[in-house]
Amino acid sequence: MNRTLMDLWVGIFVVAGLGAILVLALRVGNASATFDVSDTYTVYGDFENIGGLKVRAPVKSAGVVVGRVANIQLNAQTYKARATLAIDKRYQFPADTSAAILTAGLLGEQYIGFDAGGDTANLEQGSVLQITQSAIVLEKLISQFLYNKAAEGSGGDK
Amino acid sequence: MLKPLLSGFSHIGRQVIDGTWRLGYATRFFLLVLLRSGLSFTRFGLVVRKVYFSGVLSLIIIIVSGLFVGMVLGLQGYETLVRYGSAEALGTLVALSLVRELGPVVSALLFASRAGSAITAEIGLMKATEQLSAMEVMAVDPIARVVGPHFWGAVISMPLLASLFSAVGVFGGYLIGVVLIGVDDGAFWSQMQAAVDFRHDILNGIIKSAVFGVAVAAIATFEGYDAPPTAEGVSGATTRTVVTSALAILALDFVLTAFMFTGQ
Numbered sequence: 182m183n184r185t186l187m188d189l190w191v192g193i194f195v196v197a198g199l200g201a202i203l204v205l206a207l208r209v210g211n212a213s214a215t216f217d218v219s220d221t222y223t224v225y226g227d228f229e230n231i232g233g234l235k236v237r238a239p240v241k242s243a244g245v246v247v248g249r250v251a252n253i254q255l256n257a258q259t260y261k262a263r264a265t266l267a268i269d270k271r272y273q274f275p276a277d278t279s280a281a282i283l284t285a286g287l288l289g290e291q292y293i294g295f296d297a298g299g300d301t302a303n304l305e306q307g308s309v310l311q312i313t314q315s316a317i318v319l320e321k322l323i324s325q326f327l328y329n330k331a332a333e334g335s336g337g338d339k
Numbered sequence: 340m341l342k343p344l345l346s347g348f349s350h351i352g353r354q355v356i357d358g359t360w361r362l363g364y365a366t367r368f369f370l371l372v373l374l375r376s377g378l379s380f381t382r383f384g385l386v387v388r389k390v391y392f393s394g395v396l397s398l399i400i401i402i403v404s405g406l407f408v409g410m411v412l413g414l415q416g417y418e419t420l421v422r423y424g425s426a427e428a429l430g431t432l433v434a435l436s437l438v439r440e441l442g443p444v445v446s447a448l449l450f451a452s453r454a455g456s457a458i459t460a461e462i463g464l465m466k467a468t469e470q471l472s473a474m475e476v477m478a479v480d481p482i483a484r485v486v487g488p489h490f491w492g493a494v495i496s497m498p499l500l501a502s503l504f505s506a507v508g509v510f511g512g513y514l515i516g517v518v519l520i521g522v523d524d525g526a527f528w529s530q531m532q533a534a535v536d537f538r539h540d541i542l543n544g545i546i547k548s549a550v551f552g553v554a555v556a557a558i559a560t561f562e563g564y565d566a567p568p569t570a571e572g573v574s575g576a577t578t579r580t581v582v583t584s585a586l587a588i589l590a591l592d593f594v595l596t597a598f599m600f601t602g603q
Contacts, residue, residue, distance in 0.1 A: 187391045194395045198499025201506035202545065208528070209434045209509055210537040237536070 221248060221267040222306045226280045226293070231262045232316025234282055234291045240266050242295035247272045250293065266293065268304075275300040279312035291316060365561045368482075372560065375480060376487040385484075389492025393454035397500060400453055401446055405504035408441055409433060409511025416512070417520055426522050430531030433512030438535060438544045439600065442505030444592050447551035450497055451584035455559035458489050459580040462563025463573035471564075486564060490556045497552025498545050505544065543599045550595060554587045 231253060240248035248268035256263045268274070277298030284291050304310075379386050416432040462485060465471050471481040509531075516522045535541065559580045566576035 188387060190395045191387050191391050194390065194398060194496075195499065197398075198502055201499070201502035202541075204506045205438060205502060205509075205541050206537050209438065209506075209531055210535040210541050 220270050222270055222304075223251070224266050224268060224304050224306075224308050224310060226264045226266060226310040226313050227256065227259065227261040228264060228282060228313050229261060229315040230318060231264065232282055232291055232318060234264065234293070234316065238290065238292050240268060240280075240293045240295060242272070242274070242297065247295065264293070273303045274298075276302045276304055276308065277311060278304060279314065280310045281314035282316040284317075361565075364565070365557075368561050368564060369557050371482055372486055372490050372557075375483040376491060378480075378483040379487040379491045385488040386491045386495070389488045390495055391492075393450075393458065393489075393493045394496030394500060396457075397450055397453045397496070398503075400449055401500045401504050402507050404445065404449060405442075405507035406511040408445060408504075409437065409508030409513075410515045412436060412441075412508070413512035413515030413520075417516060417522070426520075427526035427530055429512070429516045429522050430527035431534040433516070434509050434531045434535050435540065437505045437508040437512075438540050440592070440596070442508065443501045443544050443548040443551060444588060446501040446504040447497065447548060447555060447588045448585055450493075450500060450552075451555045451559070451588065452581050454493060454496070455555045455580050455584050456577045458493065458556075458559040459563040459566070459577045460573060462486065462489065462560060463566035463568075463576050466564065466566060467568040467570070467573055469568075482564075486560045490560050493556035493559065494549070494552045497555065498548045501548030501551075502545065539599075543595075547592065547595050547599075550591055551588050554591060555584045558584050558587060 234250065234253065236250055236253055238250045239246045240250065248266055250264055251267040252265040254263050254265075255261075266280075274295060275298040277300040279296045279298065281294045281296070282291055283294045298312075412433045413429065416429050417426055420426050420428055420432065462471075465481075465485065471485065474481045474484060513527065517524050517527050562576040562580045562583070566572045
């Protein structure tokens with residue numbers, strides 16, 4: 182079988198197609214930024230309410246993505262939500278680091294924000310975050326506000 | 340008095356029986372192609388020739404339409420997003436809609452009308468001019484020698500074409516959004532990269548296009564093989580290839596989307 186010009190064209194076509202997949206993976210997608218499973222350690226956070234937090238949401242410290250939410254489950258004993266966080270091994274945090282569920286922008290995606298503490302020991306594989314702050318639920322906030330207003334109003338009459 | 344009514348019913352019945360019969364025949368044909376495609380892999384040159392026939396010759400239409408679809412998405416997306424003050428999300432919108440839906444679906448529709456119809460016409464004409472029968476007389480299996488390479492050539496080409504379509508489309512959206520309108524360059528790419536996941540979005544898109552490739556290839560080769568050996572028959576089969584492929588692509592897309600992108 183001899184090489185023909187057709188083979189060259191098919192070669193160009195295949196290279197272009199594979200190149201497109203590579204461009205999609207590296208330039209459009211975040212394959213380069215996705216953490217390897219081996220490069221992370223797992224910590225757990227128990228939250229009263231996770232709001233709209235989703236699996237794969239980012240974990241940020243000082244605005245830098247340091248990990249991802251790997252799993253979210255309801256703990257049937259405490260009725261709290263347990264979020265499993267996969268944190269990049271390059272970043273070590275003190276053991277008393279606090280986690281809060283925050284929102285990017287007004288209507289943006291929810292993420293977990295880390296505030297580093299002052300402990301000398303670091304978080305380890307499998308440790309549980311001691312201080313957590315739940316997502317803000319707008320309805321609760323409004324009802325609390327109205328309740329306070331009403332209490333103020335009735336207090337003023339007397 | 341009852342006769343016109345009854346003939347209407349019997350017509351419907353005949354259609355249903357015919358359709359089921361043909362579907363069974365098509366399934367057997369599809370399995371036969373899979374079973375006998377050993378030759379396609381031992382003589383890979385045959386498949387390469389068909390990749391040229393269906394893939395390389397579809398390149399122009401795929402690239403040009405991808406560019407235009409991306410540019411339209413850029414324009415329309417900007418018009419809508421700027422109302423909510425989030426024009427920076429344009430990259431996300433263009434990339435997600437291309438990678439998840441438009442890339443696989445539109446390129447498969449174009450592929451069905453560009454390459455699928457050509458496959459049907461070629462196989463149908465080979466049958467009409469009795470080339471397939473001649474092969475059988477010479478103890479060459481036409482399914483292994485002609486249909487198999489056509490089938491695998493189309494299946495290999497389809498994911499590559501869909502990826503090219505998406506990549507070129509994202510570039511088209513970039514041209515309109517960033518170069519022409521002036522959306523911030525960094526926000527365009529970084530928001531896109533934050534939102535598009537390799538496994539969930541890109542890989543699922545490629546799987547979609549591979550499934551569409553199998554569907555189009557199976558329909559095109561079967562219609563050609565089953566075409567009545569007349570000029571009219573071949574033209575009818577070519578039309579049926581395009582129509583059936585389009586319906587199959589859109590129906591499969593719904594099923595695949597329901598599996599892949601919901602309930603996470």
